[in-house]
């Protein structure tokens with residue numbers, strides 16, 4: 001499989017405090033990588049570094065096989081402001097189409113088609129005219145996933161996509177991500193607290209704590225001492 005991202009000896013910090021030190025991993029087309037680790041270990045910082053939203057202090061993040069920062073779909077951690085976003089579902093999804101030419105906020109026919117496909121694929125047709133702020137947490141996450149999918153055919157970055165959702169809604173969200181991953185071949189890098197979900201769905205695991213504690217296949221993670229401690233047998 002073609003390599004799409006290679007991270008080498010990455011270091012990131014806020015002011016003087018180093019958050020990530022010497023982090024290396026890679027991902028190939030169509031793979032699903034989960035980044036797990038304690039609170040404060042730097043998972044969100046790492047995802048923002050990959051998305052180009054935060055500068056890196058050392059090391060490299062190299063994209064290949066047609067992937068670039070312009071063609072990544074990003075689902076950020078939800079904030080209270082986002083939850084109150086004053087727009088309808090269709091507009092929120094369409095706002096993910098950032099790669100094509102837009103003049104004065106007008107979207108091309110191609111963008112509208114892509115948004116329509118994303119709405120269909122995520123099963124949110126019935127709510128596409130509703131105000132985003134009136135939706136449940138699970139529906140909002142599904143809309144944000146459709147928005148991120150609009151932006152990419154290659155790589156989705158998902159920050160805590162199921163946090164705050166009940167088990168049934170979480171499972172539905174995971175299945176939607178799986179559809180985008182398996183049916184559409186979109187690679188996924190997901191930050192999660194939910195190690196059981198990460199182990200169930202991903203191909204690879206990056207466990208960070210004091211540096212990289214594990215990087216490899218999910219099968220190897222499950223039999224590692226770290227995996228046995230966190231994911232159980």
Ligand code: ADP
Pocket residue numbers: 014019037038039040041042043044045046
């Ligand atoms: P995680 O996602 O693993 O919980 P984060 O990447 O959010 O970890 O945070 C890693 C560390 O960086 C934490 O110690 C956090 O307090 C610190 N941090 C996060 N954001 C900022 C910021 N904007 N300014 C300064 N420190 C930050």
